Amino acid sequence: MHVVPIFPCLGMYQVVEGIISPVNDSYGKKDLVASHHRVAMARLALQTSDWIRVDPWESEQAQWTETVKVLRHHHSELLKSSAQMEDPDPRKTPSASADSCNLPGIHPCSAVLPELKLLCGADVLKTFHTPNLWKDEHIQEIVEKFGLVCVSRGGHDPKGYILDSPILRQFQHNIHLAREPIQNEISATYVRKALGQGQSVKYLLPDAVIAYIRDHGLYSSDSPWKGKGNAC
Amino acid sequence: MEPMKARRGVPFSSFRAEVVAGGPGPFGLRGLMTAMMSECHLDQQLQLVTADTSEKTDVVLLACGSFNPITNMHLRLFELGKDYMNATGKYRVIKGIISPVGDAYRKKGLIPAHHRVIMAELATKNSHWVEVDTWESLQKEWVETVKVLRHHQEKLATGSCDHPQSSPSLDRPGRKRKWAEQNQNSSPKKPQAFKPTGVPRVKLLCGADLLESFSVPNLWKIEDITQIVANYGLICITRAGSDAQKFIYESDVLWRYQSNIHLVDEWITNDISSTKIRRALRRGQSIRYLVPDLVQEYIEKHDLYSSESEDRNVGVILAPLQRNIAEAKHNSSMA
Numbered sequence: 001m002h003v004v005p006i007f008p009c010l011g012m013y014q015v016v017e018g019i020i021s022p023v024n025d026s027y028g029k030k031d032l033v034a035s036h037h038r039v040a041m042a043r044l045a046l047q048t049s050d051w052i053r054v055d056p057w058e059s060e061q062a063q064w065t066e067t068v069k070v071l072r073h074h075h076s077e078l079l080k081s082s083a084q085m086e087d088p089d090p091r092k093t094p095s096a097s098a099d100s101c102n103l104p105g106i107h108p109c110s111a112v113l114p115e116l117k118l119l120c121g122a123d124v125l126k127t128f129h130t131p132n133l134w135k136d137e138h139i140q141e142i143v144e145k146f147g148l149v150c151v152s153r154g155g156h157d158p159k160g161y162i163l164d165s166p167i168l169r170q171f172q173h174n175i176h177l178a179r180e181p182i183q184n185e186i187s188a189t190y191v192r193k194a195l196g197q198g199q200s201v202k203y204l205l206p207d208a209v210i211a212y213i214r215d216h217g218l219y220s221s222d223s224p225w226k227g228k229g230n231a232c
Numbered sequence: 233m234e235p236m237k238a239r240r241g242v243p244f245s246s247f248r249a250e251v252v253a254g255g256p257g258p259f260g261l262r263g264l265m266t267a268m269m270s271e272c273h274l275d276q277q278l279q280l281v282t283a284d285t286s287e288k289t290d291v292v293l294l295a296c297g298s299f300n301p302i303t304n305m306h307l308r309l310f311e312l313g314k315d316y317m318n319a320t321g322k323y324r325v326i327k328g329i330i331s332p333v334g335d336a337y338r339k340k341g342l343i344p345a346h347h348r349v350i351m352a353e354l355a356t357k358n359s360h361w362v363e364v365d366t367w368e369s370l371q372k373e374w375v376e377t378v379k380v381l382r383h384h385q386e387k388l389a390t391g392s393c394d395h396p397q398s399s400p401s402l403d404r405p406g407r408k409r410k411w412a413e414q415n416q417n418s419s420p421k422k423p424q425a426f427k428p429t430g431v432p433r434v435k436l437l438c439g440a441d442l443l444e445s446f447s448v449p450n451l452w453k454i455e456d457i458t459q460i461v462a463n464y465g466l467i468c469i470t471r472a473g474s475d476a477q478k479f480i481y482e483s484d485v486l487w488r489y490q491s492n493i494h495l496v497d498e499w500i501t502n503d504i505s506s507t508k509i510r511r512a513l514r515r516g517q518s519i520r521y522l523v524p525d526l527v528q529e530y531i532e533k534h535d536l537y538s539s540e541s542e543d544r545n546v547g548v549i550l551a552p553l554q555r556n557i558a559e560a561k562h563n564s565s566m567a
């Protein structure tokens with residue numbers, strides 16, 4: 001389930017955008033099909049969403065990019081677009097000012113840059129503990145500078161993972177645990193297995209994605225790119 | 233799968249090699265079984281191996297329930313049930329029927345049947361084989377599940393006898409079109425022949441909750457449960473590791489007809505119950521991706537679920553409880 005957790009209604013935040021960033025092929029994960037397929041499928045899945053979009057930047061890099069660098073990239077993109085929005089007139093200095101909030105046509109509070117947070121499942125939080133998978137300084141930057149929104153998952157104990165890590169403990173105020181009140185454990189691993197066995201995945205994936213998978217022969221048991229990241 | 237062509241004069245050993253290499257699925261399985269048989273006449277073996285579908289039982293999966301609202305979980309039941317039954321090699325699932333319960337059921341929070349029917353129809357718009365039937369919902373009084381099964385079985389029997397080549401349900405043009413499409417799509421390589429001997433069998437598709445509801449006092453008549461498992465059969469989708477097997481073991485009736493109860497493992501924890509959907513809606517939470525988009529839009533457009541709707545039938549006794557308790561009283565007073 002990669003889309004939409006249910007956020008607790010604290011009134012502190014207003015979510016304005018969601019970005020799905022498919023990983024680069026060089027990541028080398030087992031059963032990873034070519035990124036252009038994964039990007040296309042995500043686009044199809046989000047056709048009807050008015051707030052979530054796919055960004056292929058990460059997948060288009062020459063090599064695998066650490067998550068913190070992806071966050072940095074999108075943060076700088078937000079900075080750029082925010083600067084453009086505030087001052088469409090190139091004669092003015094591109095600096096935020098209180099006055100810009102009052103000018104007509106300018107989005108109110110454009111002076112305030114949206115915060116970018118990493119959205120993930122509790123299983124990803126657990127991987128912070130896997131030796132050599134993450135650099136400590138990266139974990140720190142992620143939770144300190146950006147923040148985490150972590151959706152619970154069956155069989156995981158996100159609070160425990162936080163308490164077990166000094167870095168996470170220190171910045172736990174910046175880690176938001178979104179409980180998923182309606183458990184729906186659709187893992188991509190299961191979906192791939194079902195597809196490989198010719199079983200139906202209808203209602204687990206959007207119809208458009210199922211059609212794409214069928215049309216391109218992805219994830220069948222004799223799929224040519226099983227385990228490889230190269231496009232044919 | 234291409235049917236295996238009958239070939240005479242082929243030595244058994246090479247014939248067997250070809251059949252065993254038939255790959256996964258019902259055909260390959262049958263091939264393996266044939267290969268493991270002791271030496272017997274090639275013609276007899278060919279009879280078993282030819283993969284035309286005449287020896288399979290056609291099955292219709294019927295799901296009864298409130299569908300208040302229908303969710304992706306309900307729809308998954310059909311997909312899981314179909315895959316399972318087809319994979320046994322003994323059955324061919326030809327149709328799925330969603331039969332929303334009538335308003336006279338008097339369940340708490342049950343909104344009017346026409347909304348629930350429309351949502352189910354929206355949900356199955358893109359399905360080639362699952363459709364909605366309104367007969368149960370249109371009845372004035374609540375109808376026992378066994379009677380719904382009987383109604384649909386009789387309908388299939390009539391349709392099969394009178395019109396072997398055409399749709400059994402002629403009064404609903406929409407559904408007839410779907411049936412015709414089903415015939416075309418199911419076997420692209422060979423013409424579909426409607427077999428005069430094989431009347432499709434209706435089976436009750438359900439989750440573990442329905443199975444376990446058999447033990448709720450006065451909810452079911454024991455003779456109804458018996459008829460359901462003896463004459464029709466149950467396909468029960470359960471969370472892997474659930475107590476369904478234990479439940480069957482502890483019931484004499486279910487134990488007796490256990491061959492007619494198919495337990496299907498659901499490996500994905502799918503907790504999308506209608507109750508939780510309604511709760512999320514009351515709390516202004518998103519139900520996106522838990523129900524089909526068209527259903528979510530319909531609910532939003534008509535503002536179907538609220539605290540008010542949840543209060544419907546509060547203090548009213550559920551129809552089966554009322555009927556069964558009344559009948560029990562009547563029977564005991566007659567004694």
